[in-house]
Amino acid sequence: MGVRTPIFFEWHWERLGNFKYVFAAPVVANAIHGFISGAKDVDNWCYHLLLLGALRCLCQQLWTTYSRLHCLVKKHQINACGIEFEQVDREFHSDNHMLLQLLLLLAAHSWIPGFSNLPMWNMRGLMILFLLHTGPVEFLYYWMHRAFHSEPLFQRYHSLHHLSVVTEPPTGSVTTMLEQVLQTGLIGLAMVVTVMLGGASISMIYIYLLTFDFLKCMGHCNCEFVPARVFQLFPAAKYLLYTPSYHSLHHTQLHYNFCLFMPLYDYLGGTVHPDTLPFYASLRKGKEEEVPDFVFLAHCIDVLTSLHVSFCIRTLAAHPFTPYWFIRLTWLPTLFCLFIFWTWAQTFVAYRYMLDNLNCVTWVIPRHGFQYFLPFYKDNINKHIEKAILNADTLGVKVISLAALNKNEELNGGGMLFVEKHKDLRVRVVHGNTLTAAVIIKQLPTNVKEVFMTGSTSKLGRAIALYLCRRGVRVLMLTKSKERFDKIVAEASHDVRHNLIRVTKFQAGQNCKTWLFGKWTLNADQQWAPPGTNFHQFVVPAVREIRKDCTYAPVAGMILPKQTIGIHTCEVMMPRRAVHACHAGGLVHALEGWKHHEVGAIDVDRIDVVWEAAMKHGFSSVT
Ligand SMILES: [Zn+2]
C-alpha cells in the first residue's frame, strides 16, 4: 500500500504546471474589462492586485539575484555549499501563496464589507496593523510554528520546508498548503481587524504583503548582511527583527529560533539558540574568500544566453538553455544592459561547486562571442584573459582552464601566448582540448573505416585526423589549404600517411557514413551525406540538425562524477550535471595533479592517457 499524502499537504494546482495561473484569470479579465469598457471598479481593485503580484515576484527575484551574486555575498555568506537541481525543482512553486492571497483579496473585496471603497492611505490604520502584527500575529505564528515542529505534524507537513538546509530567498515561501493557509489566515486576521477598526487603506495591503515577502526572502538569503552597527545603536533591535543568520540556525538546529520575524517571542519562550549572537558576530567579521583549486574561464556567448547566468532567473539557469518566446521578447532591453556591461563589468564568478577535494569555480569574462571576431577587440580580450590568469596565479589556483574562444588559436595560440610571456606561472594553463578530441573519437563506432571531416586542419581536426589514421581509419580531410594539409601529413608516420586524404568538395563525402563537423556547415552541404550518416561535431555553436534521415551526436560533453556537489546551473545547452569536454579536461588535469601546461597544439599521444584518467575519476560521455 502506498503512503497516503496528508490532507491539505499538496497544492493541487501545481499539477497544472504553469497553467495554474489560469486561477488568476478572473482578476486579469476584470482588469481588462474595466480598461476596455471604462466601467471602473471604485478602487481599481484588480489593477492593484496585478501590480501587487508583479511587485511581489520582483521582490523575490531581486533577493534571489542578490543571494547569488558572489561579489556581494562572498564575505558574509552563511553556508558556502551550493544548492542542487533538486532544490530548484522543489522550490519552483514558491509563488503559491501569492496566487492564494490574490484570490482571497478578490473574494474579500466582493464579499467582506469594508474591503471596498478604501482610501489610498490611512496612517492610523497602518499603526493598528503594525500593532496587530507585532502582537497577535507574531505570537500566534510562533506557537503555530512550534506545533509544526512536534510529531506527527513535522513529518507530515513542516519537513518539506526543512528539506532545504542551504536556503535561498524562494525557500521561505515553500510550504505545504495547510501551513500557508494558516499563515494567510494570520495575515487576514490583522487586515480584517484593521478594517473593523476603520483604518484600512489600499497602501496597507501593499505595505503589509510586500514587507512580509521582503522579510521572508531576507531571512532565507544565506548572507548575513545586517551590519553590527544596527545592534550597537539600537540594542533592542535584536528582539524586534531577525537576521538571515538567525533564521538559518532554525534550518540547521530545528528546535530553536521559531519566530516569524521578531526574536522577542523566542526570547520569551526560551527557544533562542545559544549560538545565535556568536554565530552572527562571526559572520559579520567576514571571512577570507576560499581560494579555488580549479577555475574554468568562460565568456558570454550572445545576447539571449546572457540571461542564462545563474543569478538571473534560477529556473532558467537550472535547465539547458532554450530561447523561449518570453526570453526573445527581452532581446532589446538585454542588449541595452549589455552596453553598460561591456563598459563597466569585470570578470565575475558565475557559480561554484565541489568535486572530491577540489574547490571549483567558473569565472566569466565580460565579452561576447562576436567580439572575438572583431580585430580591434583582440588585445582587450587577451588582457582580460591574462589578468584572470595572473589573478588565479596570485590566489594560488592550481589549474585554470580556458573555455571556448578564450583559447582561440588566432587569439592567443590556445593559451600559448600567456605561458610564454609568464614563464614562472604556478597556475597550470589548460585548454582541455585533448579530452575534447578523446570524447569525439570515442563517439565513433569502433569498426569505422572511413570518416569525412570539415575543419580538418584546425587544432581538434589535426589531432583527430592523426589519431584516426594511426588506427587505420581513412580520413577524408576537407581543406582548401594544401600547405596546412601537408604539414599534418608530415606529422604522421610513413606507414599510415596514406590514410590522410585531402579533398576539396563536399561531394567527396557522398559515400561516407561518418561525418565530423569542425566548421559551421551550410544546410546544402549537409545534403551530400548519404542517408543514415552519423554526424559528429566539434564546432560551436552546434550545426543545425536538418537531416531527418541521419543522426547528430551532441556537442562533446562529459557528465560530472557522482560525487560532484553544489551544481545548480546548466552549462548553457549542456544537460544537467554535464560540462563541455574541455571543462572536464581541465578538471582531470587538476585531479591528476599534472604539472605541465596544456596549451598550443594537442599532443596526440596523450589522448588515450587523458581519456583513461577521466574514466578513472568517474566522468562519463554525454552520449
Ligand atoms: Zn521550522
Ligand SMILES: [Zn+2]
Ligand atoms: Zn525557513
